[in-house]
Amino acid sequence: MSDGLKRRDFFKVLGAGGAGATVAGCSTGEIERLIPYVTPPEEITPGVATWYASTCGECSSGCGVRVRTREGRAVMIEGNPDHPVSKGGLCSRGVSALQGLYNPDRLATPLRAGPNGFEPIGWDEASALLAERLSAGGRPLFLTGTRGPTEQMLLGELAGSLNGQHVIHDALDDAALREAVNIAFGVSALPRYDIAAARFLVSFGADFLETWISPVTFAADFASMHGVDHGEKGRFVFVGPRLSLTGQNADEWIPAQAGSEAAIALALAGELVRRGGDAGPYTDMVARYSLEDAAEAAGVEAEALGALADHFAAGDALALGPGLAGQHTGATAANLAVLILNVAAGSLGRTMHVDAAPDAGASAYGAMGDAIADMEAGEYGVAVVSGTNPAYSLPSGSGFGEAYAGVPFKVAFATALDETSSLADLVLPDAHPLESWGDSMPAPGTYAVRQPAMRPLPMFDSRPMADVLLDTARRMGNDLGAGTFHEYLRGAFDLWLTRNGEAAGVVGDPNALWRTALRTGSVSYADATPSIDALQSPTTAVSFDAPDIGGDGELTLLVYPSPRFGDGTHANRPWLQELPDPVSKIMWHAWVEMNPATVERMGLREGDIVTVATAAGSVEVPVWAYPGIREDAVAIAMGGGHTDYGQYANGNGVNPMGLLNGASDAHSGAVALVSTRATVTATGAWRRLTTNEGSEVQDDRNVTPAVALAALGHAGEEADHEAEDGHGQLRELQEGGGFRTVDTEGRAEDFPLPGSDFGTYGEDHPRWAMAMDLDKCTGCGACITACQAENNIPWVGEMQATMGREMHWMRLERYYETVDASHSGPVDIRFLPMLCQHCNNAPCEPVCPVFAAYHTPDGLNAQAYNRCVGTRYCANNCPYKVRVFNWYRYTREIPEPMNWQFNPDVTVRDNGVMEKCTFCVQRIREAGNRAAVEGREVRDGEVYTACQSVCPSDVISFGNIKDHDSQVAALAEDERTYRVLDALINTQPAVHYLKKVTFHDVEGGGH
């Protein structure tokens, strides 16, 4: 018991931030003399990592994370496998929270706007000022992004006590869907989609693998639905004008015109009704829609829609709404049409669930519009803004800027200045989510806690907003019953337990339950909220006519959320800036996507800088030719073009919100991201795109072969065929010259190869190997960011990246096989995560003149940085091109405190040496040491790599291939398994890829 109390105290101090000095090693005072731990702080052993389960605060999804800390500093974030919703996955944005935490642009002190810009002031002064203005300044408006339920409760309580208003504005919230659910089912909530339960999935443009609602959860579900299992896999069709990353994962693409989603969905519903389906009160209405009319409106083939209807009729189908990528002035109608389709297909209650209680999401967009109007009318004396950036993320026509400027006293809680907070009169440095308490309800039945993983960074004098608000309330004589937000949170938890614990099946000692929640990251409980099982009669007249897309020009402008930056919140993070966009593979700068045919028709080339103009504004941006977009559309991602956000975001890219005219969805008030046409004119300038794409096609190399679903199970025939042309079997180079045919195909018992002297693996050593299931890989790129975080990989900046010098140890290759925007049909885009293959017969090793590249006894291709002279011969001789060179002192250019994130278990490389993927050797050694101390073998699954630790789709398996019972050994024997280029050059890689499985016939199923 005493142990538990100490532990709780420890967390309290962490959360309170700066109150105590339990963690002696993190003292913020000046250190005069180094004193070793005499009494080491509990839970901190120097050299041993401490992990904290927590909740990701980067978007409203609330994924579970595990934060790895070393000596009191967070160094890595991984997905939490115990989390019931995100299931161990995480996205690049989630991992990049570390760069939000250690961002050099974070605020160091409170700031007050003066005549000469901001002046730093102390917290005492700032708190007094805030309390004074809140109590005497008139009605307050609290404008925040999506916060945890308890923090939202606090804000609501505070706003209520001050006669103010709390408005939640989240630029990525699907307000139109929420409104459509409201119309269809009478509840303001987002539906819960169970993609894993579907066998047929249609997305009408929703980028559910990128930003929509909960992409990590969806990616996991999509992998289990779409990944081949015992010869079966679900089918996914993408309907929309542009293939997002989600669309690239589709089996079929119906390149429907923007704005035609409602027509198609209703026509499909109508077809299902004609076949006996039931769309409740909408049955008669949908029956009037025909597939032919819809096909006409969408500019696609009626047969393709007919085939869709067949699949829907077969059951277990799920249709996903247009999402933000398809958000136009008829967005609510389109979402409603998709909901009706799901009901008509019998999906409600099977693959789509609607709870009869409102969820804790954002306020309706209408509330934001009302808030703007009220601000304009002078209703509010004080505006407190936090976690949202409407000055950037709303179109220029929204009027936010003018209205906000008119508020007499504006307060911003922010970790770093952004476009909105820099307009404030008082800026208070907020603690980062990794430094503060919070919670989340990612799904009914799950309550997740966010606990601070470390004390607030000493160089930034930040305080969590909730703590400051509680303190301010106390100063104003309004005690909300807790001194700190941690107490408030505990109070709310205990209160919930007392009231609902029994009903929810969560009973026991509150302290013990709380500790369990902290240890595992979440509490699961029985959710009693009933589900809705039928559509309600429409109370609002909704027009399903195609939305009006006005403006001059012939190209529809599609503005879509960026998979890397979302609405732009994550733009000030160099990892994300340098992460190749999953679709375009472009880093750092913006681009406009145009179909190659359109590019050619306009006499342009890729890289030509064009002016994209609408009535609202214009941007200059280079062209990227993309076969995955309709010929009559152009697309620009949100998130770029920041003017006041930080050194990595400012000036990079363009903000397409300036091109939008402020039109909004008729019912929800959501910003219409697809609302206008644009004209594209050449400026005459050209730039080299900053991309890592060397070729968009495989050029007969067949590095990512696929296999048709129908051909699965016939691998034997295929192998015979391969043997005929001499490419099927491995030929091993003999010591005395010449080749010998070896029958391996990567079976575990083949390692080491008989008579092989390549790599001196002793009998008693493991042979580490990896398997990657390309049928599950969605190309999201989370692995790249995780690898970068784990392995101290620097970013190099736009200029260096343009030269081809990015340092990623891992890259995601994306090859087009079949992409055609001119008509409906199969789409086949292959992803290949490429990292060091740790070849048995590694070409890099013999050419190194100084043995810097050598083979470890457990089969790794090691690179001894200190021995490297930098001849770069190994990189030349690496057929996979996975070795990267330190052309400059990249790691030394990383500013304080971003270098605090460095993983102490991994060498920080300096100028002039080669580096590459190590299979996370530090994790292998850590597990090996642990096993040795405990006197046992390393268990299968005990070692997992950084890339594996975040992959939401469970693509990656890692283990000892000599252990016949290991997962990787089993996967190496799968009939889909192949090894890249092995048949050609006998490198015998340790990375085994499992071929993608297609529904259409593919050539070169072998390799």
Added chain:
Amino acid sequence: MTTAELRQQRGTLPNPDVGTYEAVNRDVLKVLSRPGKGWWILFGMAATGVAVFLACWFWQIYKGIGVSGLNAPVGWGVYITTFVFWVGIAHSGTLISAILFLFRAPWRQAIYRASEAMTVFAVMTAGLFPLIHVGRVWHAYWLIPYPNSRFLWPNFRSPLVWDVFAITTYFTVSAVFFYLGTIPDLAAARDQARGLRKKFYQIISLGWRGTDREWHHFSKAYIYLAALATPLVLSVHSVVSWDFAMAIVPGWHTTIFAPYFVAGAIFSGVGLVITLAVPMRKFFGLEDYLTVKHFEAMAKLCLLTSSIVLYAYLTEYFLAWYSGEPPERGSFWNRVFGHYWWANWIMLTCNGFVPLMLWFKRVRRSIAALFVISIFINIGMWFERYVIIVTSLSHEYEPWAWGLYRPSVIEMGILLGSFAWFGFWFLLFTRLLPPVAIAEMKEVVPPPMRGSEEAAT
């Protein structure tokens, strides 16, 4: 015996105007007298170039190899191109002095000193490039096997280690061979010099007196060294070619590389000998010693090696097609029609097509035409290595990893600076050492005999 008869008997080529030992001494040693304005201008340019060269290099060491245009996948570029270029240049010197000496080819006497000097300076230039090229030059000595407490040796399987041996051996042998050959001439220079210069020549001529016994030893040593140097001509550039051929890069991994590189090396070396000999002959008034016949002989050597090189190019294309392997085919298709098509066509034109003009005797005997062609050869042979290195690396197995490379200003500075560095030493050579082998020239001049003056006229 008349001079004409003597010449016929020995197959020698000097101009009939050179009749006496005195004339040889006078004509050659006058080169070593006070330099003229032109020399100082050239020397000033070379010294400036060396300064630029060093400045670029030090900047690169200070900042990092990133100041070059190298990247992934093109990790080798102008530096290695220039390295191979200079190693190639170095080859003709030994060929002309050692192999032709062993084969008693008489036309070598007039040019071999200059070409040997060229060899030594070219190796001195080439040897810098691996150092310039590596990421951590301060650790470059790790490539040398030396006893150390960690028992760490270099990787003897790596062609780069072979390279270290090849280049150092070649430099040692060619420098010794060069120096040995100059000793009698240095003595001749000593005999005419005064003051400090005399002291200098006294020391470096090692007290040569020209006694019978000395000549006896000298000839023995010279022939042994020639025999030692001869295989190096073939081996060194073969080893350099294995830097590429031993790698699995498509476009590099071919068995033809060794002979192809040796032929190319001789081709480029002879080309540069012509380029240097033409102005040297002009400025120093050595027309009587470096005659049209010498140039014609070199032109024939160029023609032969050019044909071998062109044959090698065509063989590579054929075998790439014949292999049927997409990466191999892609690599060569990319060479001819890809982003670097222009470099490949410069190579083919300069090395393959322009030298075809040498089939015409009139061209072979025209100093001006040869000079122009030799410039083409120099350019073409530099581009040959650029094409092999850069286009192959930019277009390997993995399509996603294809990339482009553009040399940076620093790399161009170092490339041009390397010519200045070479020129710097060569200009010093022309002033400090007799640029034509006095002693060997005397072998082909009628010995001073009683009545020989009359006989000669």
